[in-house]
Amino acid sequence: MIDKIVATTIAAVAGIEDGSTIMIGGFGTAGMPVELIDALLAQGARDLTIVNNNAGNGETGVAALLKARRVKKIICSFPRQVDSQVFDALYRAGDIELELVPQGNLAERIRAAGAGIGGFFTPTGYGTLLAEGKETREIDGRHYVLESPIRADYALVKAERADRWGNLVYRKTARNFGPVMATAARCTIAQVREVVALGALDPEAIVTPGLFVKRVVEVASATPLATPGAAA
Amino acid sequence: MIDKIVATTIAAVAGIEDGSTIMIGGFGTAGMPVELIDALLAQGARDLTIVNNNAGNGETGVAALLKARRVKKIICSFPRQVDSQVFDALYRAGDIELELVPQGNLAERIRAAGAGIGGFFTPTGYGTLLAEGKETREIDGRHYVLESPIRADYALVKAERADRWGNLVYRKTARNFGPVMATAARCTIAQVREVVALGALDPEAIVTPGLFVKRVVEVASATPLATPGAAA
């Protein structure tokens, strides 16, 4: 029988190795799997490469992981925010490597990894600093940059509901990077507000089919408050 | 006010020009927009390039369009079926051009067009007749073929429900190519079983957001019977 439900967030992150590449869902704090990140912090893996849209807000979540010096590199689109002080200090001190990727290319590169695409030509970034050194090509009169897939060892995502097969549905704009990250990691771990019985999710509305998910943990805690005022 | 609902299938296909490239949803008869195809037949546009998974079943739908000699070229993955006699005769007589594309590459090339991707490296087809003459590349030890987007002037799709903004939900495996084709055409036309009030579709479950759809027509007719026995 397939049963991907694990009892605790600690069990959910068990086995994550030093040096892993870990995708973490969320756009700011919406969809950020805070409790899984806390468990990863307790688990102790280090020398991590983190893929996230941002580079941490305040002192919790991704920021806490950075503050504990577990992260050697971050791949993201928007590290600088009003409350990204932890990242800012590490970056200025040269203590963290940054790969800056335009947000749409970030999403598409993750999607490409999950979809078995070896690379793709994107118009985004052509002629800019972020395309320097990359292969370009003119196709039908438009200029493109060749971008490569971003794969991960683990993906930590937050969803609204799951069943024991690992099917996921999300909530509002907390969906963001979760569905594509779930496809791009060797082992996707989801924290959900509620585990429901098999068959309770509408098959027309399942966003992440269960084959993309390895472990599910229910975390009934309230959603953290959004941080207003920061840019994308 | 946005109101994409048109009264008749004839109005839905109005203005389709001779020489157009038209994507037609459906996998066999599931999801095939038969009534829109009938309207296209009545409308009279010719020298068409059709993009569909198959090349017509029996004598209706895509097959009827072929039989009326409106189609100069078909881009598809599986023309030969037990009931593809119309296509077979045209093809053997040299009266129709065929571009044969592996089914997954077909779906991904359509998706690429809709997503603004200039081209992508796919492993599917590498080393086969269908990749002859195409650019190839080895990436991280795997062999890929460069494939290009397939764009269309029109897409005809069948969905289950729509609202006046053009939001669509589909039914079971009749979903198939509809959502990607809807993104890849200049003008997407949907026939739906039911038009519902704005706000009646669950925003978490909308499969095709309205911005991809230009015209919607309600066709309450029963779904045609599936044709068993044909291969994919």
Next chain:
Amino acid sequence: MQKFTRDQMATLVANDIPDGACVNLGIGLPTLVANHLPGDREILLHSENGLLGMGPAPAPGQADPDLINAGKQPVTLLPGGAYFHHADSFAMMRGGHLDFCVLGAFQVSVRGDLANWHTGAPDAIPAVGGAMDLALGAKRVVVMMEHLTKSGESKIVERCTYPVTGLNCVDRVYTDLAVLDITPRGVEVVRMTEGMTLSELARLSGVALTLAPPPRPA
């Protein structure tokens, strides 16, 4: 020198958005446009973090941390709105499915190059977000910005001195002094503040300007 106020600029942009358009409003000044959309037009707002049909800010106390815009401000969803994931959302922009994108800028060049993501300062922490996607993100990309920097330099430039966000991507610029079209024939003035002359505007801008044919009354 008379200037358009920020609300006047937003109104000028809003009036140019046709009924039924799908629009992405960038962070900062462009956000104001939402307050000035003509009431008789149904215009759908897209936010690149995964929604189309964005509504206004929620009533006090009604904010939902799972329902935010790209600026991470709480918003609402209109009836008919839809949620989707990040790859689908940026595919909408990259694929040319949005009608309008309104962006802020540091500089716009006479050929429509946009600079709005990086000041180029060596000690700045770079951050790009969706800026480069938005620059190519709609059938029509327009910029809202002040015409001059605080020190009086033109932000309409022959060539961007800040790092560019996208090349040849801006169609129209709304400033506090004028509305300018970027065309293959050069920069054309569509509208100016009252009392402004073409020669004075060209002097302030430091680039060649012509009146757009047919000139529309200000």
Next chain:
Amino acid sequence: MQKFTRDQMATLVANDIPDGACVNLGIGLPTLVANHLPGDREILLHSENGLLGMGPAPAPGQADPDLINAGKQPVTLLPGGAYFHHADSFAMMRGGHLDFCVLGAFQVSVRGDLANWHTGAPDAIPAVGGAMDLALGAKRVVVMMEHLTKSGESKIVERCTYPVTGLNCVDRVYTDLAVLDITPRGVEVVRMTEGMTLSELARLSGVALTLAPPPRPA
């Protein structure tokens, strides 16, 4: 010469599919595997036309023309199943998310090349469908086929003479005479029909065969 029946072949394949696996069963012979899946294992069937968690054929009169498999036969959906569109469905296969793919074949070469889409006959109307995607469509790709053609030629070949579907993609072959692993060391015999010998099988096959270490009893 004793042969495995089609149902025996299907049982051999089915027994090799572990609990929890996601599996795509190709058209034809592979479809039989669904009838032989061990009852104590929960195995999810994928169909490339957009469903995961496919159930058995519907009861008579219950067929739904909108719910079909890749062979366009009516099927059902199990509780927990999901629908998705064609690009997402093939992304699952191309991205390596399925555990098992079971395919029919005209020929399989000793290096794992697969030929199953085209006989190469000059008057044949070509049709590929999902064959080339399925050939690369899972972590483990296995083939079910008769060992010999009707005229007695081996379908295990040194090099495919039919047009290939995919290169170096087959992991294991189940025939009516044997189960064969395609390995970097060559073709290894995992199992044979009762009474078959390695030398006789090699003679029939026309390619070099060795016993798989450790040999499993038939």
